[in-house]
Amino acid sequence: MQFGIFYEHQLPRPWGEDDEHRLLREALEQVELADRLGIDYAWEVEHHFLEEYSHSSAPEVFLAACSQRTRRIRLGHGIVLMPPNYNHPARVAERIATLDLISDGRVDWGTGESSSRIELEGFNIEYMQKRDMWAEAVREAAKMMVAEPYPGYTGRYFSMPPRNVVPKPLQKPHPPLWLACSNRDTIRLAARLGMGALTFAFVDPSEAKYWVDEYYNTFKQECEPIGQAVNPNVAMVTGFMCHENSEVALARGMEGFRFFGYALMHYYITGTHVPGRFNIWEDFKKNSSPDTWGGPTGGIGNPDEVRANLEKFEEMGVDQVIFIQQGGRNRHEHICESLELFAERVLPDFKERHERRMRAKAEELAPYIEKAMQKVPPIEKLDPVPPVESYPVLLQKAGLDVTDATIGKKLAASVSGAVS
Known part of the structure; x- marks a missing residue:
């Protein structure tokens, strides 16, 4: 099993003049450290207007900066918002390819739509059309990375004449495709389309088994790739803070993780937001309790506890666990200490098992991948x-x-x- 770190770039109010600068600078240092320690992925989200919860509106810029400070860690868009009102498909293809080139082929291309009203209506996107917009844009952007020239497209949500979209990515035919998944319906969709599943539903290991089994059963039986390649993988997220003393780990990590969940609920489910005025952190401090956020915290604890919890995900067939380590007011030095301890005490055992597991997985899936690739329609x-x-x-x-x-x-x- 592999591991990633994940960034929303959370910044609770009140804000000082240099806070956003400090936030991004510290995140770059954390990614650089993770690369040295052998962490496999750094994932960066794209969100707009989600004050305090996510100050990550230009992930292509942050990941480009990461690419020049690292050598091995993969750089994941987790995710690119694909409806054309956010990002024209040609611009996505160009940016992904450029990042792939300057990173020496280390990009993973996660995709999604967002379901927050504040984002969708901010870009004049109809809620009931966003899934169709996403599918149209992903399919065509993947073609743009391959075709010379792209034959053009007249669609419902965007149209474009024939053009040769350059540059082309280093990874052929294009970087691995992922879909943001929040429930088992989207897990099945990712599998049917041959995409990796980036699951943001915060499920515990026992439930993860059902998600993983459903994904791989669907992939084997129903896959018709939306892109020009397949990426059979399931990644899941969990809270993270590792310390020799589990009580210290909880004290350092749980408040930030609960704020992560509270702010998520505010924008997506329970909140009424006043742009530029509402203080989510203040509201969180007034109304939260230890059980405010019930997501899994398998990465919070001492090394033995963290290892045991992560082994349960491994046993359920999860391919990657992504850590939510930068949440709320979690401190930079605590995050770095936590990553170092994890890399020293927990990571080596998983590394040793991962290569064997990947060989077995590749052998098992080979006939299904071959069958799926026969369903990729030729580009005109x-x-x-x-x-x-x-x-x-x-x-x-x-x-x-x-x-x-x-x-x-x-x-x-x-x-x-x-x-x-």
Whole structure:
């Protein structure tokens, strides 16, 4: 089993002038440390307008910075918001490919939609259309990373003429695809589409077994890849803070983890938010209790407790556990100490077992992967490829004087159809 660290970039109020700068600087130092310690993944979310809960609106920038401070750790978009109102599919393809190149092929491409009203309506996205937007954008962006040129697309939510989207990623045909999953319906969807399942439902190990079994049974029987490759994997999240003294670990880690859950519920389920005014941290301190957040805390405790809890996930077939270590007001130095202790006392045993397990898994899934890949539809090959004249050439063909100062208006009036 592998391990990752996860970033929302949480920043409870009140905010000082340098707090966002400090938050991001410390997160970069944590990723750099995790790379040296042998942690496998660093995952970075994309969210917008979710004050205090997530100040991570430009993950491609943060991950690019990580790529230049690390050498081995994989850099996961966890996730890219794919409806085109957030990110045009061509821009996603370009950014993912560029990050993959500058990181020497270490990118994982997680995808999703968000279900928070504050984000969806902030980008004029209809709630009932977001899943179809996501599917259309993921399918076409994956094609853009492969096709030379991309043959173009006329769809319901975005359209684009034939273009060669460059650069192309280092990993072929494209970086591994993942889907954010919050329930067993989305677990099945990820498996059917040949995507890894990034599960953010905070399930305990006993329930994780049902999720894992459902995922792999569906993958074997129903997979029709949405991308140009498959990525059969299940990752799950848990709280994290490791210390020799379990009481210290709980004292350092539980409040931040409970705030994580409280702020999540505020934006997605229970809250009424006033942008720029509401103080979630203050509300949390007034209304929370030790059982406010009941998510699994398998990564919080002393090394022996953490190892025992994580072994239960391993036994259930989970491929990766992702740690929620940066939550609430968890302190940078405590996070770093925790990662170091985990790497020294817990990680080596899992590393040793992981390679054997991956060989067995690859052998088991090989025929199912081969069957799934036969269902990837071929990308249309344009022949001939339609030429694209520059504006001056187009104007000359239309009989217009390219030196005319009013050419913009004439272009719009005379040749708008030709350039649309």
